[in-house]
Amino acid sequence: MDKYQRYWKRNLRLTGSLLAVWFLVTFGVGWFARELQSFTVLGFPFSFFMAAQGALLIYVVLVGYYAYRMDKLDQECGMQETDH
Amino acid sequence: MGTSVQSHFVSQLKRYYAIYTGGVIGFIVLLSILEQMGVPNKVLGYIFLGVTVSMYAGIGILSRTSDVSEYYVAGRRVPAVFNGMATAADWMSAASFIGLAGTLYLSGYDGLAFVLGWTGGYCLVALLLAPYLRKFGHYTIPDFLGARYGGSLPRSIGVFAAILCSFTYVIAQIYGVGLIVSRFTGLDFGIGVFVGLGSILVCSFLGGMRAVTWTQVAQYVILLVAYLIPVIWLSVKHTGNPVPQVAYGYVLQQVTARENVLNDAATPEGAREAEVRAIFKQQRIADEDKLKALEEGGVIYLDAERAKRLQALETLRGKHNADPKDIAVAENELAAFPQDVVAARNTWRAAVETDKAKSSAVIAHAEPFAGADEETRDNKRKNFLALVLCLMVGTAALPHILMRFYTTPSVKEARLSVFWSLLFICLIYITAPALAVLAKYDVYTLLVGSSFSELPSWVSAWAAVDKTLMSVTDINKDGIVQLAEITIGGDLIMLATPEIAGMPYVITALVAAGGLAAALSTADGLMLTIANTLSHDVYYKMIDPHAPTKRRLIISKSLLLVVAVLAVYITSFKPGDILFLVGAAFSLAASAFFPALALGIFWKRANKTGAVIGMVSGLGTCMTYMFITYPFFGVNAPLWWDINPISAGIFGMPVGFLGVIIGSLLTHAPSKEIHAMVDHVRYPNMRLDSFLESADYK
Numbered sequence: 001m002d003k004y005q006r007y008w009k010r011n012l013r014l015t016g017s018l019l020a021v022w023f024l025v026t027f028g029v030g031w032f033a034r035e036l037q038s039f040t041v042l043g044f045p046f047s048f049f050m051a052a053q054g055a056l057l058i059y060v061v062l063v064g065y066y067a068y069r070m071d072k073l074d075q076e077c078g079m080q081e082t083d084h
Numbered sequence: 085m086g087t088s089v090q091s092h093f094v095s096q097l098k099r100y101y102a103i104y105t106g107g108v109i110g111f112i113v114l115l116s117i118l119e120q121m122g123v124p125n126k127v128l129g130y131i132f133l134g135v136t137v138s139m140y141a142g143i144g145i146l147s148r149t150s151d152v153s154e155y156y157v158a159g160r161r162v163p164a165v166f167n168g169m170a171t172a173a174d175w176m177s178a179a180s181f182i183g184l185a186g187t188l189y190l191s192g193y194d195g196l197a198f199v200l201g202w203t204g205g206y207c208l209v210a211l212l213l214a215p216y217l218r219k220f221g222h223y224t225i226p227d228f229l230g231a232r233y234g235g236s237l238p239r240s241i242g243v244f245a246a247i248l249c250s251f252t253y254v255i256a257q258i259y260g261v262g263l264i265v266s267r268f269t270g271l272d273f274g275i276g277v278f279v280g281l282g283s284i285l286v287c288s289f290l291g292g293m294r295a296v297t298w299t300q301v302a303q304y305v306i307l308l309v310a311y312l313i314p315v316i317w318l319s320v321k322h323t324g325n326p327v328p329q330v331a332y333g334y335v336l337q338q339v340t341a342r343e344n345v346l347n348d349a350a351t352p353e354g355a356r357e358a359e360v361r362a363i364f365k366q367q368r369i370a371d372e373d374k375l376k377a378l379e380e381g382g383v384i385y386l387d388a389e390r391a392k393r394l395q396a397l398e399t400l401r402g403k404h405n406a407d408p409k410d411i412a413v414a415e416n417e418l419a420a421f422p423q424d425v426v427a428a429r430n431t432w433r434a435a436v437e438t439d440k441a442k443s444s445a446v447i448a449h450a451e452p453f454a455g456a457d458e459e460t461r462d463n464k465r466k467n468f469l470a471l472v473l474c475l476m477v478g479t480a481a482l483p484h485i486l487m488r489f490y491t492t493p494s495v496k497e498a499r500l501s502v503f504w505s506l507l508f509i510c511l512i513y514i515t516a517p518a519l520a521v522l523a524k525y526d527v528y529t530l531l532v533g534s535s536f537s538e539l540p541s542w543v544s545a546w547a548a549v550d551k552t553l554m555s556v557t558d559i560n561k562d563g564i565v566q567l568a569e570i571t572i573g574g575d576l577i578m579l580a581t582p583e584i585a586g587m588p589y590v591i592t593a594l595v596a597a598g599g600l601a602a603a604l605s606t607a608d609g610l611m612l613t614i615a616n617t618l619s620h621d622v623y624y625k626m627i628d629p630h631a632p633t634k635r636r637l638i639i640s641k642s643l644l645l646v647v648a649v650l651a652v653y654i655t656s657f658k659p660g661d662i663l664f665l666v667g668a669a670f671s672l673a674a675s676a677f678f679p680a681l682a683l684g685i686f687w688k689r690a691n692k693t694g695a696v697i698g699m700v701s702g703l704g705t706c707m708t709y710m711f712i713t714y715p716f717f718g719v720n721a722p723l724w725w726d727i728n729p730i731s732a733g734i735f736g737m738p739v740g741f742l743g744v745i746i747g748s749l750l751t752h753a754p755s756k757e758i759h760a761m762v763d764h765v766r767y768p769n770m771r772l773d774s775f776l777e778s779a780d781y782k
Binding site: 004007008011015018019022026027030031033034037040041042043044045047048049051052053055056057059060062063064066067070071074078079080081082 | 193196199200203204206207208210211212215329330333334336337450451452453461465468469472473476494495496499500502503506507510513514517763766767768769771
């Protein structure tokens with residue numbers, strides 16, 4: 001397997017797992033919202049907290065982590081952009 | 085571009101915008117001093133809107149350019165942080181800024197679909213599109229479709245879809261501009277539209293993407309300050325905590341406790357609510373009877389009813405000792421009486437809906453998918469999740485947002501810039517639900533139970549401005565305000581917050597300026613997208629590929645004028661449901677673009693036939709569903725699986741994906757050149773050379 005295939009595979013794995021988190025946080029929690037409202041976080045019912053704040057914070061972290069990991073991956077695989 | 089040049093540029097930018105932010109704060113302080121000195125509110129409003137709008141125009145003039153790369157993609161040297169701010173301003177529309185908190189106030193948990201959808205979509209932008217589009221490195225979204233799938237058909241469909249959704253969206257923005265200007269300066273709606281439009285045009289006309297970018301950064305600063313100050317103030321007032329996002333959890337508990345009291349007929353307050361609800365229940369029966377009689381009797385019934393009212397008025401006038409107040413009431417009733425059967429049907433149907441809402445118990449703010457039975461709740465859940473998905477995928481397909489990621493200096497900066505965009509957007513979207521709950525607390529505790537003789541001043545002030553925004557009527561004549569007697573329009577929440585919190589008028593003017601900044605920045609981005617798509621994709625790529633740069637820019641600028649005039653012309657008709665227009669733009673974009681864009685990057689086998697079939701069938705399905713189910717078009721076909729027309733994209737997206745996949749598999753695999761192009765997009769270090777030679781692309 002050459003370095004391009006390796007790079008792309010690792011990229012796909014990272015993208016796939018982050019998308020899984022995204023899906024779970026949004027649609028998993030959303031689907032069970034009525035069941036999850038019985039316990040509280042910071043004074044909020046859990047499902048309200050997730051939809052109003054929790055999920056948003058997780059999105060920000062997801063996107064930040066992706067930028068950080070991909071930058072590292074670029075360096076590891078020698079894929080950094082060259083100056084034009 | 086050398087690294088040192090870029091870093092010098094970045095530090096200069098930071099200095100300019102730091103000075104600018106200081107200037108904004110100084111300006112607010114100066115105006116509050118003027119207010120203390122007794123300068124009238126109207127003058128303050130004029131100064132505020134005038135200074136901010138001419139500042140945007142000033143930035144536009146300073147950034148004027150006639151260089152193609154500067155005009156289309158701001159020279160591709162916008163640092164990640166600044167592109168993040170510009171994207172956030174581009175993103176925050178008039179509807180988000182003014183309407184979101186109100187939607188959340190009115191629909192509680194279920195309204196959070198907008199909060200989730202309009203932020204979570206950036207995960208898709210970051211992971212699936214932005215870095216690759218940046219690596220592709222051209223000017224527009226149809227550009228990508230044209231290069232990836234080859235030939236002008238995919239590009240033309242892209243052009244059509246880009247213009248369709250951007251234009252739908254821009255009308256909502258111009259409408260917002262007119263509304264804000266006219267409400268805060270007293271100018272006529274039409275003049276308001278033209279004032280706002282003038283500043284949009286100065287900006288994008290002279291400097292294209294470059295001017296729009298730097299203006300949007302300035303607009304984001306105003307927008308953020310304007311959104312946060314009133315909410316922080318309100319939070320300190322109610323909780324003593326200056327971080328509303330943390331503090332409102334406990335306020336929410338108090339709101340929930342109040343809801344329980346108001347719904348419990350055993351408490352004195354609950355009993356009074358029940359009394360009002362009973363009156364609305366009777367009224368609902370009466371209104372339903374009227375509607376039934378109208379369906380049976382038609383015009384004859386309507387004329388008879390009108391004659392009855394006229395006669396009652398005449399009798400009153402005839403009496404020498406009649407109360408002038410009663411006469412005025414009867415006159416108003418006659419004047420408001422519907423003109424024809426269609427108008428009567430609409431008015432009375434709306435009345436029945438209002439009666440229905442007013443006669444039922446208070447819906448708990450924090451409860452997801454509240455409903456009387458399992459079926460209603462499931463239905464609400466289904467529509468909530470469908471709307472979230474449509475808004476998210478739509479976010480990742482709206483051309484004016486995706487275009488912004490062409491402007492960063494590198495792939496790495498493009499990834500970072502999505503992070504900054506999302507962070508800046510979340511600052512506001514995390515605050516909006518807090519504002520809704522704090523305002524609700526104010527209404528539930530201070531307004532409900534107060535006496536009609538001493539209403540808070542903001543209530544009467546806004547009731548005088550617009551009855552649909554705020555009205556209270558003593559239905560059960562007990563002199564005390566009950567919750568069911570209050571009618572609040574969604575837009576009121578944001579507009580009236582400074583007054584609810586008891587803040588000086590300057591802050592009200594600041595909120596207006598923030599709303600204007602939100603509407604203008606989004607309109608800027610959208611108009612530029614439309615004009616660039618027409619001039620670059622249609623004129624340069626399809627009509628005259630040898631056009632000199634100068635002519636391309638002239639064409640682009642003249643098209644901008646045409647688009648602007650057309651948009652204003654359509655807005656002057658005041659098209660009805662703004663929120664539907666906005667939602668429709670997302671569903672359309674999600675169905676038309678997302679499958680072809682994402683598969684174009686992640687699936688090399690996707691080819692031209694697939695893309696054409698996918699885009700046409702996705703867009704077609706989405707438009708068809710909207711057409712047959714949205715009441716405006718009058719077809720009123722039954723809903724598919726009870727999905728609301730605003731989420732039509734939920735059908736368009738899978739059809740689009742299937743179209744691309746099936747169409748591609750049935751025809752030849754794409755050429756070697758296309759494979760090379762996809763590789764170039766995927767790997768940050770891969771140079772374009774081989775692709776350049778084969779596809780005469782530059």
